[in-house]
Amino acid sequence: MKVEQILSQFQATGVETCFHARHINPQIYAGLNGRNWGIQDYEARGGYAALRKILGKDGGEGLTQDQVIATVKESGLRGRGGAGFPTGLKWSFMPRQFPGQKYLVCNSDEGEPGTCKDRDIMEYNPHTVIEGMIIAAYAMGISVGYNYIHGEIFHTYERFEEALEQARAAGYLGDNILGSSFSFQLHASHGFGAYICGEETALLESLEGKKGQPRFKPPFPASFGLYGKPTTINNTETFAAVPWIIRNGGQAYLECGKPNNGGTKIFSVSGDVERPGNYEVPMGTPFAKLLELAGGVRGGRQLKAVIPGGSSSPVIPAELMMKLTMDYDSIAKEGGSMLGSGAVIVMDETRCMVKALARLSYFYSHESCGQCTPCREGTGWLWRMVDRIEHGQGRPSDIDMLDSVAGNIMGRTICALGDAAAMPVRGMLKHFRHEFVHLIEHKTSMVNADATAVKTHG
Ligand SMILES: Cc1cc2nc3c(=O)[nH]c(=O)nc-3n(C[C@H](O)[C@H](O)[C@H](O)COP(=O)(O)O)c2cc1C
Numbered sequence: 001m002k003v004e005q006i007l008s009q010f011q012a013t014g015v016e017t018c019f020h021a022r023h024i025n026p027q028i029y030a031g032l033n034g035r036n037w038g039i040q041d042y043e044a045r046g047g048y049a050a051l052r053k054i055l056g057k058d059g060g061e062g063l064t065q066d067q068v069i070a071t072v073k074e075s076g077l078r079g080r081g082g083a084g085f086p087t088g089l090k091w092s093f094m095p096r097q098f099p100g101q102k103y104l105v106c107n108s109d110e111g112e113p114g115t116c117k118d119r120d121i122m123e124y125n126p127h128t129v130i131e132g133m134i135i136a137a138y139a140m141g142i143s144v145g146y147n148y149i150h151g152e153i154f155h156t157y158e159r160f161e162e163a164l165e166q167a168r169a170a171g172y173l174g175d176n177i178l179g180s181s182f183s184f185q186l187h188a189s190h191g192f193g194a195y196i197c198g199e200e201t202a203l204l205e206s207l208e209g210k211k212g213q214p215r216f217k218p219p220f221p222a223s224f225g226l227y228g229k230p231t232t233i234n235n236t237e238t239f240a241a242v243p244w245i246i247r248n249g250g251q252a253y254l255e256c257g258k259p260n261n262g263g264t265k266i267f268s269v270s271g272d273v274e275r276p277g278n279y280e281v282p283m284g285t286p287f288a289k290l291l292e293l294a295g296g297v298r299g300g301r302q303l304k305a306v307i308p309g310g311s312s313s314p315v316i317p318a319e320l321m322m323k324l325t326m327d328y329d330s331i332a333k334e335g336g337s338m339l340g341s342g343a344v345i346v347m348d349e350t351r352c353m354v355k356a357l358a359r360l361s362y363f364y365s366h367e368s369c370g371q372c373t374p375c376r377e378g379t380g381w382l383w384r385m386v387d388r389i390e391h392g393q394g395r396p397s398d399i400d401m402l403d404s405v406a407g408n409i410m411g412r413t414i415c416a417l418g419d420a421a422a423m424p425v426r427g428m429l430k431h432f433r434h435e436f437v438h439l440i441e442h443k444t445s446m447v448n449a450d451a452t453a454v455k456t457h458g
Pocket residue numbers: 078079080081082083084085090107108109110111112195196197198199200201233234235236238415416417420
């Protein structure tokens with residue numbers, strides 16, 4: 001698909017993507033316009049300077065593997081795929097002296113409802129992911145890597161392939177990169193749209209050509225990953241942050257954010273805001289500021305609640321959310337939720353929380369891979385109960401039952417999809433129990449249905 005077509009699609013829907021001036025100190029989205037994704041434009045923005053720096057091609061001495069890992073540790077970069085695991089620490093788990101093949105994998109599956117940041121990075125700044133992966137490969141002594149791209153954005157996959165060709169032709173990828181002794185082959189691969197293939201071990205299975213179902217852990221990918229070999233997996237945005245860190249230093253990145261939450265973060269703001277889109281801001285930015293950047297609540301309505309980190313993160317009521325800052329610690333410790341992938345779903349006063357939970361629960365029930373009983377049966381059970389409450393057929397015992405089923409899924413499954421299905425249920429019951437009780441008692445939502453109809457996205 002041509003850039004013009006993509007742009008006009010977004011313009012038609014009113015979605016901002018990343019081309020706007022309302023980022024704050026952007027690093028990954030800085031200076032993008034939809035047309036300057038190619039290698040020459042990337043180099044003009046300072047691209048591949050970090051790779052030159054570590055290989056000593058900029059007149060300096062170069063950086064050792066340990067120095068690169070130490071810089072990433074110092075930066076406070078935490079994985080942007082959801083769990084927020086410290087990236088430098090993860091890289092240090094790779095057994096560098098392992099004599100056989102080792103792999104590097106980029107997780108670009110991006111299937112979490114509300115999340116749409118990685119596709120913009122890959123389409124409009126693909127070389128920053130490529131450069132970040134080359135640097136990671138150098139640091140961990142890896143010679144082969146894959147970028148696993150969500151199957152429903154095939155044009156993004158094609159764009160990434162084009163960027164790979166450019167990087168190979170320029171000598172940044174392949175054998176003896178820039179005349180050094182370091183070689184790295186990087187390939188793109190696309191999935192087929194299953195959400196579960198974003199879970200790292202399901203992704204590895206899928207990459208191996210098998211059914212995308214999570215593996216038991218341990219062993220973890222660092223020791224038993226792709227084809228049973230040591231593997232490091234990071235999210236697209238995590239890799240995209242690396243060139244800036246190497247160019248400017250770990251301390252500079254840390255200082256962009258707040259302690260233990262280094263750098264900038266891309267938030268995909270959706271729902272009831274005037275300007276849904278991707279916003280890159282420093283970690284620790286107040287939520288109120290992010291909401292303002294996204295144009296505020298649509299139609300001047302009142303904010304009711306926010307899902308702060310993708311559909312699996314528990315909902316936070318407006319009053320509490322307006323006091324929080326957008327970083328891992330504030331959202332978890334003060335908000336009782338998770339920053340997750342950074343998908344911020346804004347809900348205004350006309351949203352019925354029972355209806356919202358029914359939609360989320362259906363998603364998880366649909367996406368369960370079916371391997372473990374608590375998830376396979378429990379997610380369907382949750383959805384059917386919330387669905388019947390929404391349709392005025394709930395029983396008084398349903399609320400305790402919902403809580404109990406959610407509790408029996410959590411911590412009892414092979415992968416975190418089970419928890420991801422249970423946590424939104426518990427979050428909704430904690431903060432909006434009265435809406436469930438009202439619907440069960442009165443068989444109608446306490447939220448003004450007419451207003452909802454007017455406001456719905458369509
Ligand atoms: C059901 C499920 C779906 C996931 N989907 C994604 C995804 O689309 N992209 C992603 O980067 N991580 C996803 N993750 C997290 C990955 O398993 C893994 O933690 C992540 O890719 C590690 O990269 P990071 O350390 O850079 O965050 C998912 C996890 C689960 C349980």
